[in-house]
Amino acid sequence: MDDGLRNELSKQGVVVVKLEELYNWGRRNSVWPLSFGLACCAIEMMAASMARYDLSRFGAEVFRPSPRQADLMIVAGTVTKKMAPQVVRLYNQMPEPKYVIAMGACAISGGPFKQGYNVLKGIDRFIPVDVHIPGCPPRPEALIHAFMTLQRKIDAQKLTGPDRARHLNAELPSEFPVPLFGEHDLVPTKNLNVWEPAVVVR
Protein backbone atom coordinates (compact mmCIF):
# COMPACT_ATOMS: atom_id res chain seq x y z
CA MET A 1 0.00 0.00 0.00
CA ASP A 2 1.45 3.35 -0.96
CA ASP A 3 1.44 6.39 1.29
CA GLY A 4 -0.92 8.37 -0.93
CA LEU A 5 -3.71 5.82 -0.61
CA ARG A 6 -3.15 5.57 3.10
CA ASN A 7 -3.35 9.37 3.40
CA GLU A 8 -6.55 9.39 1.43
CA LEU A 9 -8.06 6.66 3.63
CA SER A 10 -7.02 8.39 6.86
CA LYS A 11 -8.81 11.53 5.66
CA GLN A 12 -11.96 9.41 5.41
CA GLY A 13 -11.40 8.15 8.94
CA VAL A 14 -10.08 4.72 7.96
CA VAL A 15 -6.85 3.80 9.71
CA VAL A 16 -4.81 1.19 7.88
CA VAL A 17 -1.71 -0.49 9.24
CA LYS A 18 0.48 -3.21 7.89
CA LEU A 19 0.88 -6.37 9.95
CA GLU A 20 4.58 -5.62 10.06
CA GLU A 21 3.98 -2.19 11.58
CA LEU A 22 1.61 -3.59 14.17
CA TYR A 23 4.10 -6.30 15.07
CA ASN A 24 6.99 -3.87 15.38
CA TRP A 25 4.87 -1.36 17.29
CA GLY A 26 4.07 -4.00 19.87
CA ARG A 27 7.64 -5.18 20.11
CA ARG A 28 9.29 -1.80 20.37
CA ASN A 29 7.01 -0.68 23.16
CA SER A 30 7.48 -3.74 25.34
CA VAL A 31 11.20 -4.41 25.34
CA TRP A 32 12.04 -6.09 28.63
CA PRO A 33 15.67 -5.69 29.64
CA LEU A 34 17.65 -8.24 31.59
CA SER A 35 18.52 -6.91 35.03
CA PHE A 36 22.18 -7.46 34.65
CA GLY A 37 24.77 -4.96 35.81
CA LEU A 38 28.49 -5.46 35.64
CA ALA A 39 30.00 -2.27 37.00
CA CYS A 40 29.35 1.41 37.68
CA CYS A 41 27.31 1.85 34.46
CA ALA A 42 24.70 -0.33 36.14
CA ILE A 43 24.11 2.47 38.66
CA GLU A 44 23.17 4.76 35.78
CA MET A 45 21.01 1.99 34.35
CA MET A 46 19.19 1.74 37.69
CA ALA A 47 18.76 5.51 37.76
CA ALA A 48 17.31 5.39 34.26
CA SER A 49 14.73 2.84 35.34
CA MET A 50 13.69 4.82 38.43
CA ALA A 51 11.19 7.65 38.72
CA ARG A 52 13.45 10.56 37.81
CA TYR A 53 14.38 9.33 34.34
CA ASP A 54 11.54 6.84 34.09
CA LEU A 55 12.41 4.27 31.47
CA SER A 56 8.87 2.93 31.83
CA ARG A 57 7.72 5.70 29.50
CA PHE A 58 9.15 3.46 26.78
CA GLY A 59 7.62 0.26 28.12
CA ALA A 60 10.99 -0.99 29.31
CA GLU A 61 10.78 -0.77 33.07
CA VAL A 62 10.15 -4.48 33.48
CA PHE A 63 13.68 -5.59 34.29
CA ARG A 64 13.62 -9.37 34.25
CA PRO A 65 15.83 -11.43 36.55
CA SER A 66 15.86 -14.36 34.13
CA PRO A 67 17.22 -14.35 30.58
CA ARG A 68 14.26 -16.53 29.59
CA GLN A 69 11.94 -13.56 29.92
CA ALA A 70 14.17 -10.80 28.61
CA ASP A 71 14.38 -9.21 25.14
CA LEU A 72 17.21 -6.79 25.71
CA MET A 73 20.58 -7.21 27.30
CA ILE A 74 22.14 -3.99 28.55
CA VAL A 75 25.81 -4.79 28.98
CA ALA A 76 26.35 -2.14 31.65
CA GLY A 77 29.96 -2.01 32.67
CA THR A 78 33.38 -3.55 32.39
CA VAL A 79 33.36 -7.04 30.95
CA THR A 80 36.28 -8.89 32.46
CA LYS A 81 37.61 -11.94 30.71
CA LYS A 82 36.41 -13.98 33.67
CA MET A 83 32.86 -12.70 33.12
CA ALA A 84 32.77 -12.79 29.32
CA PRO A 85 31.72 -16.48 28.98
CA GLN A 86 28.84 -15.87 31.37
CA VAL A 87 27.70 -12.82 29.40
CA VAL A 88 27.69 -14.83 26.18
CA ARG A 89 25.90 -17.70 27.88
CA LEU A 90 23.20 -15.37 29.22
CA TYR A 91 22.80 -13.91 25.76
CA ASN A 92 22.45 -17.41 24.32
CA GLN A 93 19.75 -18.24 26.84
CA MET A 94 17.60 -15.27 25.90
CA PRO A 95 14.72 -16.11 23.55
CA GLU A 96 14.46 -14.50 20.14
CA PRO A 97 14.04 -11.66 19.27
CA LYS A 98 16.88 -10.33 21.37
CA TYR A 99 18.88 -7.14 21.32
CA VAL A 100 22.02 -5.87 22.97
CA ILE A 101 22.95 -2.39 24.12
CA ALA A 102 26.62 -2.04 25.02
CA MET A 103 26.64 0.70 27.63
CA GLY A 104 29.71 2.67 28.49
CA ALA A 105 33.30 2.90 27.32
CA CYS A 106 34.24 -0.45 28.91
CA ALA A 107 31.49 -2.48 27.32
CA ILE A 108 32.10 -1.05 23.85
CA SER A 109 35.91 -1.08 23.85
CA GLY A 110 37.47 -1.87 27.21
CA GLY A 111 37.50 1.82 28.07
CA PRO A 112 40.09 2.99 30.59
CA PHE A 113 41.03 -0.63 31.24
CA LYS A 114 41.74 -1.38 27.60
CA GLN A 115 45.44 -1.93 28.31
CA GLY A 116 44.65 -4.25 31.20
CA TYR A 117 45.34 -7.95 30.91
CA ASN A 118 41.96 -9.03 32.29
CA VAL A 119 39.44 -6.84 30.51
CA LEU A 120 37.64 -7.75 27.33
CA LYS A 121 38.09 -5.03 24.72
CA GLY A 122 34.44 -4.75 23.82
CA ILE A 123 31.61 -7.25 24.17
CA ASP A 124 30.92 -6.96 20.43
CA ARG A 125 33.80 -9.38 19.93
CA PHE A 126 31.49 -12.21 20.95
CA ILE A 127 27.87 -11.14 20.54
CA PRO A 128 26.18 -8.85 18.01
CA VAL A 129 25.63 -5.42 19.58
CA ASP A 130 22.76 -3.28 18.31
CA VAL A 131 23.53 0.04 19.98
CA HIS A 132 26.80 1.30 21.42
CA ILE A 133 26.81 4.07 24.05
CA PRO A 134 30.09 5.87 24.69
CA GLY A 135 30.71 7.59 28.01
CA CYS A 136 32.24 6.80 31.35
CA PRO A 137 29.64 6.28 32.67
CA PRO A 138 26.98 7.48 30.20
CA ARG A 139 24.22 9.47 31.86
CA PRO A 140 20.70 8.01 32.05
CA GLU A 141 19.72 10.35 29.21
CA ALA A 142 22.31 8.62 27.05
CA LEU A 143 20.81 5.25 27.89
CA ILE A 144 17.37 6.57 27.05
CA HIS A 145 18.73 7.87 23.76
CA ALA A 146 20.22 4.47 23.04
CA PHE A 147 16.90 2.94 23.89
CA MET A 148 15.09 5.21 21.46
CA THR A 149 17.68 4.34 18.83
CA LEU A 150 16.93 0.68 19.44
CA GLN A 151 13.21 1.37 19.14
CA ARG A 152 13.79 3.00 15.76
CA LYS A 153 15.86 0.00 14.74
CA ILE A 154 13.10 -2.41 15.77
CA ASP A 155 10.57 -0.27 13.94
CA ALA A 156 12.52 -0.59 10.69
CA GLN A 157 12.83 -4.38 10.83
CA LYS A 158 11.15 -6.28 8.03
CA LEU A 159 8.76 -9.14 8.63
CA THR A 160 9.39 -10.98 5.37
CA GLY A 161 11.85 -10.96 2.52
CA PRO A 162 15.58 -11.62 2.34
CA ASP A 163 16.48 -8.67 4.61
CA ARG A 164 14.02 -9.65 7.32
CA ALA A 165 14.90 -9.42 10.99
CA ARG A 166 17.48 -11.85 12.30
CA HIS A 167 15.08 -13.74 14.56
CA LEU A 168 12.74 -14.42 11.63
CA ASN A 169 15.46 -16.03 9.54
CA ALA A 170 15.89 -19.70 10.35
CA GLU A 171 19.41 -19.81 8.88
CA LEU A 172 20.92 -17.18 11.15
CA PRO A 173 22.17 -18.48 14.49
CA SER A 174 20.51 -17.79 17.81
CA GLU A 175 23.43 -18.94 19.92
CA PHE A 176 27.03 -17.83 19.72
CA PRO A 177 30.03 -19.89 20.82
CA VAL A 178 31.04 -19.29 24.42
CA PRO A 179 34.76 -18.59 24.82
CA LEU A 180 36.75 -20.82 27.15
CA PHE A 181 39.46 -19.86 29.61
CA GLY A 182 42.80 -20.43 27.94
CA GLU A 183 46.29 -20.27 29.35
CA HIS A 184 46.73 -16.55 28.76
CA ASP A 185 43.51 -15.30 27.23
CA LEU A 186 40.05 -16.38 26.21
CA VAL A 187 39.96 -19.06 23.53
CA PRO A 188 39.01 -17.88 20.97
CA THR A 189 39.73 -14.22 21.65
CA LYS A 190 37.00 -13.09 19.26
CA ASN A 191 34.19 -14.42 17.15
CA LEU A 192 35.03 -13.38 13.60
CA ASN A 193 31.46 -14.02 12.46
CA VAL A 194 30.18 -11.08 14.49
CA TRP A 195 33.24 -8.86 14.77
CA GLU A 196 35.90 -7.69 12.38
CA PRO A 197 39.12 -6.09 13.55
CA ALA A 198 39.18 -2.43 12.61
CA VAL A 199 41.60 -1.62 9.83
CA VAL A 200 44.02 1.01 11.06
CA VAL A 201 44.80 3.58 8.36
CA ARG A 202 47.88 5.66 9.04
Added chain:
Amino acid sequence: MGADKHPYLFLLVFFVMAVGFAVGPLILAGLWARVFSPAKPGEMKNATYECGLESKGDAWVAFKSEYYLYGILFLIFDVETIFLLPFCVAFTGLTVGACLAMFAFVLLLVEGLAWAWVKGVLTWK
Protein backbone atom coordinates in the same frame (compact mmCIF):
# COMPACT_ATOMS: atom_id res chain seq x y z
CA MET B 1 -34.21 -21.69 24.17
CA GLY B 2 -34.38 -18.79 26.59
CA ALA B 3 -32.85 -18.02 29.94
CA ASP B 4 -36.03 -19.30 31.65
CA LYS B 5 -35.71 -22.71 30.09
CA HIS B 6 -31.98 -23.10 30.75
CA PRO B 7 -31.08 -21.13 33.88
CA TYR B 8 -27.45 -22.29 33.81
CA LEU B 9 -26.86 -21.43 30.16
CA PHE B 10 -24.83 -18.42 31.18
CA LEU B 11 -22.37 -20.74 32.92
CA LEU B 12 -21.73 -22.53 29.66
CA VAL B 13 -21.31 -19.21 27.85
CA PHE B 14 -18.88 -18.01 30.51
CA PHE B 15 -16.93 -21.24 30.33
CA VAL B 16 -16.61 -21.15 26.56
CA MET B 17 -15.55 -17.52 26.63
CA ALA B 18 -13.02 -18.12 29.40
CA VAL B 19 -11.45 -21.04 27.55
CA GLY B 20 -11.46 -19.05 24.32
CA PHE B 21 -9.82 -16.10 26.04
CA ALA B 22 -7.05 -18.33 27.33
CA VAL B 23 -6.55 -20.62 24.36
CA GLY B 24 -7.18 -18.12 21.54
CA PRO B 25 -3.96 -16.12 22.01
CA LEU B 26 -1.96 -19.34 22.34
CA ILE B 27 -3.35 -20.59 19.03
CA LEU B 28 -2.60 -17.21 17.43
CA ALA B 29 0.95 -17.30 18.82
CA GLY B 30 1.42 -20.82 17.48
CA LEU B 31 0.18 -19.76 14.04
CA TRP B 32 2.47 -16.72 14.10
CA ALA B 33 5.45 -18.91 14.98
CA ARG B 34 4.58 -21.32 12.19
CA VAL B 35 4.21 -18.63 9.52
CA PHE B 36 6.86 -16.07 10.43
CA SER B 37 9.07 -16.83 13.37
CA PRO B 38 11.07 -20.08 13.28
CA ALA B 39 11.95 -21.78 16.54
CA LYS B 40 15.65 -21.71 17.28
CA PRO B 41 16.36 -24.08 20.11
CA GLY B 42 19.92 -24.69 21.19
CA GLU B 43 21.97 -26.57 23.68
CA MET B 44 22.52 -23.58 25.93
CA LYS B 45 19.03 -22.20 25.54
CA ASN B 46 17.54 -25.51 26.64
CA ALA B 47 19.92 -25.89 29.58
CA THR B 48 18.28 -26.03 32.98
CA TYR B 49 20.35 -23.49 34.81
CA GLU B 50 19.96 -19.94 33.70
CA CYS B 51 22.18 -17.49 35.55
CA GLY B 52 25.36 -17.70 33.54
CA LEU B 53 27.35 -20.24 35.49
CA GLU B 54 26.95 -23.95 34.96
CA SER B 55 25.72 -25.90 37.94
CA LYS B 56 28.17 -28.12 39.80
CA GLY B 57 27.68 -31.04 42.14
CA ASP B 58 24.67 -33.16 43.02
CA ALA B 59 21.29 -31.95 44.21
CA TRP B 60 20.62 -35.29 45.98
CA VAL B 61 21.91 -34.36 49.43
CA ALA B 62 20.94 -36.00 52.72
CA PHE B 63 18.30 -34.11 54.68
CA LYS B 64 17.84 -34.83 58.39
CA SER B 65 14.54 -36.54 59.06
CA GLU B 66 14.60 -35.79 62.83
CA TYR B 67 12.85 -32.57 62.06
CA TYR B 68 9.50 -34.36 62.05
CA LEU B 69 9.56 -34.41 65.89
CA TYR B 70 9.54 -30.62 66.02
CA GLY B 71 6.75 -30.67 63.46
CA ILE B 72 4.65 -32.95 65.68
CA LEU B 73 5.33 -30.86 68.80
CA PHE B 74 4.35 -27.71 67.00
CA LEU B 75 1.16 -29.38 65.83
CA ILE B 76 0.21 -30.39 69.40
CA PHE B 77 0.47 -26.85 70.77
CA ASP B 78 -0.99 -25.30 67.65
CA VAL B 79 -4.13 -27.44 67.69
CA GLU B 80 -4.42 -26.99 71.43
CA THR B 81 -4.36 -23.21 71.15
CA ILE B 82 -6.92 -23.14 68.40
CA PHE B 83 -9.40 -25.29 70.32
CA LEU B 84 -8.76 -24.11 73.87
CA LEU B 85 -9.67 -20.50 73.22
CA PRO B 86 -13.27 -21.11 72.04
CA PHE B 87 -13.55 -23.79 74.72
CA CYS B 88 -12.72 -21.22 77.43
CA VAL B 89 -15.07 -18.63 75.99
CA ALA B 90 -18.02 -21.04 75.80
CA PHE B 91 -17.14 -22.92 78.99
CA THR B 92 -20.05 -21.77 81.17
CA GLY B 93 -22.64 -22.60 78.53
CA LEU B 94 -21.37 -26.12 77.79
CA THR B 95 -23.10 -29.38 78.71
CA VAL B 96 -21.33 -32.08 80.68
CA GLY B 97 -21.04 -34.27 77.58
CA ALA B 98 -19.33 -31.49 75.58
CA CYS B 99 -16.96 -30.83 78.48
CA LEU B 100 -16.03 -34.50 78.70
CA ALA B 101 -15.46 -34.68 74.95
CA MET B 102 -13.17 -31.66 75.15
CA PHE B 103 -11.26 -33.13 78.06
CA ALA B 104 -10.77 -36.36 76.10
CA PHE B 105 -9.47 -34.32 73.19
CA VAL B 106 -7.06 -32.33 75.36
CA LEU B 107 -5.96 -35.56 77.02
CA LEU B 108 -5.05 -36.97 73.61
CA LEU B 109 -2.89 -33.94 72.92
CA VAL B 110 -1.30 -34.15 76.37
CA GLU B 111 -0.59 -37.77 75.68
CA GLY B 112 1.29 -36.70 72.57
CA LEU B 113 3.32 -34.26 74.64
CA ALA B 114 4.02 -36.95 77.23
CA TRP B 115 5.18 -39.28 74.47
CA ALA B 116 7.57 -36.62 73.18
CA TRP B 117 8.80 -35.94 76.72
CA VAL B 118 9.53 -39.62 77.37
CA LYS B 119 11.24 -39.88 74.01
CA GLY B 120 13.58 -37.09 75.10
CA VAL B 121 12.67 -34.57 72.41
CA LEU B 122 12.32 -31.76 74.93
CA THR B 123 15.90 -32.03 76.14
CA TRP B 124 18.13 -29.66 74.27
CA LYS B 125 21.09 -31.44 72.74
